[in-house]
Amino acid sequence: MQELKTEPTPAEIRDQKPYEAWGLSQREYEYISQKLIGRLPNYTETGLFAVMWSEHCSYKDSKPILRKFWNDGSRVIQGPGEGAGVLDIGDDQAVVFKAESHNHPSFVEPFEGAATGVGGIIRDIFSMGAKPIASLDSLRFGELDKPKNRYLLTECVAGIAAYGNCIGIPTVGGEIGFDAVYDGNPLVNVMCVGLMDQADLKRGRATGTGNSIIYVGAKTGRDGIHGATFASNEFSDEKATDRSAVQVGDPFMEKLLTDACLEIIHDHSEILMGIQDMGAAGLVSSSAEMASKAKSGVTMNLDLVPQREPGMSAYEIMLSESQERMLLCVKKGEEQTVLDIFARYDLDAVVVGHVTADRQYRLYQHGKLVTDVPVTSLVDDVVEREQPKKKPARLENVQPAQTPVVQQPAETLKNLLAQPTIASKQAVFKQYDSQVQANTAVTPGSDAAVVRVRHTKKALAMTTDCNARYIYLDPYVGGQIAVSEAARNIVASGGIPIGITDCLNFGSPSDPESYWELDQSVQGIAQACERFDTPVISGNVSMYNETDGRSIYPTPMIGMVGLIEDVAQITTQSFKTAGEAVYLVGDTGNDFAGSELQKLRGQMTPIGQLNFNLDAEAANQRLVQQAIRQDLLQSAHDLSEGGLGVALAEALFEYQLGFTGQTELTNSQLFSETQSRFIVSVQPKDQTEFEALAGKQAVLLGRTTDQDAVQLVTADGQLTARSSELKATFGGALGCLMK
Structure with a gap:
């Protein structure tokens, strides 16, 4: 039998x-011992406070900012504070979704770090009573050279694919960006979406x-x-990264x-009073949070x-973050029903404690009281x-960016x-099973x-x-744009944006510039969310x-869900x-x-003034929504990185079409990244009706052809290319770079 190590005494x-290495400050330690518990905490108690008071669990630095989010909205059934957020989608059904980050673990052990990120977010979804139906990701890496x-x-x-494919939940979408600022700190954000009957809603309460x-x-x-x-500390090349802080997942058990x-x-x-995932900080966070939300105690x-x-x-x-574990609160006398069900699935299920009325948190081991x-x-x-x-000083007296020739x-x-952020991600998403469960109508791409x-x-x-x-x-403006671009993606697919989750990836909160960036981003996101009636219902910092x-660059990832009321409107x-x-x-x-043009031309760090108008954004989204409802559009695509030139090319590839047309835009403006824009295509018979609906909001560019050619006359030149060559470049670039 392994001998137990002697733990330091409270004195x-x-x-x-030792608590300082665990992220607890001396001031916090003194406040806990002198004000909250009235004595020196023992070794176990000190460890529990260290994890529960970490930024990752408590949001002690970010909460004052997070309160600025807009969480209301006509569809909200459950907002932030539970395993995931829940929105009404009609017919007594609800959609449940949340996103989580697994950045630090994925740098240390990328396969397991990414895989367990998927596992953790799935548990958040089914803990609410929902069946997980899809997952997405948002990834950032340094340059692939x-x-x-x-x-x-x-x-x-590979880790994301292995977990999602094995558990049988389709990975249906996502995005990947590349920039040198992510060299020492990649971002792995994972989102899961679930579906439920509203009557099945459960919460994490003891x-x-x-x-x-x-x-x-x-x-x-x-x-x-x-x-x-570990997630509440920055990395250093000098300090060894802690592999023991990374968990190992088992999708088959999940x-x-x-x-x-x-x-x-x-x-x-009727016998399940509460259920919660053992995620960050494992057994201590799930049990203590369940008791806190119910205003109860636990032994x-x-x-x-x-x-x-x-x-x-x-x-x-108590501090282990072993994967694939849940904590249930079950009505007294009904335990055997639960134990029998888990036995049938060949899973451990053990009564480890009970709810008390005195709001104390008590742990016993080997007959001794080790926490009280x-x-x-x-x-x-x-x-x-x-x-x-x-x-930041860089944001004082900002001038408009130069227009490249x-x-x-x-x-x-x-x-x-061929830029990796723009190029086809087929080399990545072909590894994901996007059609398991047989409900995926539009696959990645x-x-x-x-x-x-x-x-x-x-x-x-x-x-x-x-x-x-x-x-x-x-x-601030970038936060508005992030929400708006997500909404454009939903609108272009035929949907009504209904809510968001987020992963707020930022630098250290003790850096005043980083903290200012977080505050401004949250305010920008909040304003756009209120405008689009897409409340923030869950998220992660x-x-x-x-x-x-x-x-890294401040990277507040927006995960958005939209409702398509009739599958006939899928675009x-x-x-x-x-x-x-x-x-x-x-x-x-x-x-x-x-x-991306600025970056392509050698300006690796972005410079210049952003222009954005939320009113124009909302108006253009309304137009596209209305045109889809009136069955006028064959396709819709939002313009983002690379501007019109890239969007036009992407829209040609799937059906191997060509294009011919003319525009008053300049060569440069083909690659301008002005926001709030779409390209749409219309059958000739619907042109008159579409133009009447659109008025001055839309301008005719040209027509698709069955030729292997793209010809677009501009105000100061002409773009002429073979669409098959463009497709080959787009399709093969990322795969080549990965090799």
Whole structure:
């Protein structure tokens, strides 16, 4: 039998201060010991406070800012504060979704880090009572000329694919961006979407004195200990990265866990009082948060916790982030029903404790009381810190970006299509099973993925979006743009945007400039969300995305879901046949700040002023929505990175079409990234009706052809290319770079 290590005494902890390495400050330690519990905490208690008071679990630095989000809205059933957010989609059904980051683990162990990110977000969805129906991702890596970045991309994608494919949840969409600022700190954000009957809604509450706390799922090991603390620290080339903080996932066990939990929720709802995922900070966060939300206490016997390693201390058992585990609160006397169901799925299920009325958090091990603190001290009494904010000097006296001279638009287009951020992501998404469950109507590669809602005419559109180069230039306007682009993707697919989740990836909150960027981004996101009636219903904050003091670009990823009320309205970005009239919706200016053309021309750090008008955005989205409802559009595609030239080319590829047309735009403006624009195509018979609807909001560009040629006369030149060559460049670039 493995001998238990001798733990420092409370006095030794006070004097040696191991808690500082766990992210707890001396001031916080003194506040806990002197004000909250009135004594020196022991080793286990100190560890519990360290993880529960980490930024990753408590949001102590970001909460003052997060309160500025707009969380209301006509469809909200459950907003932030539970495993995931829930929105009404009619017919007594609801959509459930959330996004999570797994950035630090994915840098240290990219395959397992990305895989367990998928596993964790799936548990958040089914803990609400929903069947997970789709997942998406949003990834950022350094440039692919470095072997380390190619390795990280390959392994992260393999981890996402392995977990999603094995558990049988389709990975239907996402986005990937590349920039040197992510060299030492890639971003791996994962979003999951679920579907449920509103009557099945469950929450993470430990209610009812005497009711049982049941641990279910995988056994607890030593993996992931202090994972939450690990996520609340920046990286350094000097310090060794902590591999033990990264968990290992088992998608086959998670499939059994999903099915068993959903069976209890659907068939035995009356005895299940609460359910929560053991995510960040493992058993301590799930149990303490469930008690806090129910204003109750909890007592647990750690000897009963299923363990896969010998001699685990209370500290290790409570802080482990072993995967595929859930905590249930079950009505007293009904425990056997739950235990029998899990036994049928060959999963551990053990009564480890019970709910108390005194709001104390008590843990026993080997017959000794090893923790006895108020629940509120762990969860609710965290000292929030509104950090100092400072506008970065780079944002003072910003001038408009220079308009690049483009003499050979075809060559520029080809080079842009080969940029890894723009190029086809087929090399990545061909690894994902996007059609398991047989409900996927639009697979990866269009503006938004679309998943049908069985036994109805409805479908759900979903997307992930963020252009971090814009956020770097103007966090407030960039935040508005991130929401607006996500909404354009939903609208172009035939949907009505109904809500968002987010992953706020930023640098250290103790850096006043980084904290200011977070504050401005949140305010910009909030304003756009209110405008589009897309409340923020869930999300995640990932701070400390820095290596050796160098921060990533502020990257607030937006995950948006839209409702398509009739599958007949599903629209994709591709032109369908020769002879369609192609229109540009929205005005085009000289907007090159942060653009892919600016980067292509050697300006690696974005510069210049962003122009954006939320009124124009809303008006153009309304036009496209109305045109789809009136069955006037063959296709719709939003304009983003690379501007009109790139969007036009992308719309030609699927059906191998050509294009001929004329525009008053200049060569340069073909690649301007002016916001709020779409290209749409219309059958000749519908042109008159569309033009009457659009008025001055849309201008005819030309027509699709069955020729292998793109010909577009501009105000100062002509773009002439073979569409097959453009397609080959677009389709093959990322695969070549990955090799």
